[in-house]
Amino acid sequence: MRSAERPTPAWLPGAALAMLALLRGWLEASMFRHMAIELPLLLALGVAAAALSGRNAQACDSWNRRGLPGLVAVTAIASYWMLPVALDLAVLDARWSVAKVASMIMAGAALGLSWPRAGVVLQAFFAINWSAMTLVAGLLYQDAPQQLCSVYLADQQGAAGRALVGLAVAGLAAWTVSVVRRVGRDEGGLRI
DSSP: OOOOOOOOOTTHHHHHHHHHHHTHHHHHTSHHHIIIIIHHHHHHHHHHHHHHTGGGGGGGTTTOGGGHHHHHHHHHHHHHTTSHHHHHHHHHOHHHHHHHHHHHHHHHHHHHHHGGGSOHHHHHHHHHHHHHHHHHHHHHHHHOSSOOOSSSOHHHHHHHHHHHHHHHHHHHHHHHHHHHHHHHHTOSSOOO
């Protein structure tokens, strides 16, 4: 018999954000940590906040049918923060750092609200495109003959590139496994 699941405390995303703020200097001292740890954690905080929003999430139903507008926003935000100039701005200017944190949390919230609404075809479109974009960015970071970011050394961009390739492969694999499991459970047929 399974024990009753405890609800996630509403303060948890805020506490995690405070922890990230304390670790900001360490996270942003390395391009690898900035791109492969900090940005995904900010996105995850947004997903957690969306999960905790409960009935408040219904306010998005009218404009976010099938999750398409939210997933487009997630893609645009994630794409922007893969650019070397965006990373430079976020490290060098506090206003851009705040914009990074706010936009990545909003992207995570949009992802958390939109992904369940999207059918498998729409999910495939965004999962495959995100993975391809992240994979290409990772390969470009690894193969660039010059330093792309002014605040990070060229050897750091190679490590960040390898991390992006790993994230791309892991993300697509995780989505594929989730679809295979849903098909295996035959959850009333997959919504297309």
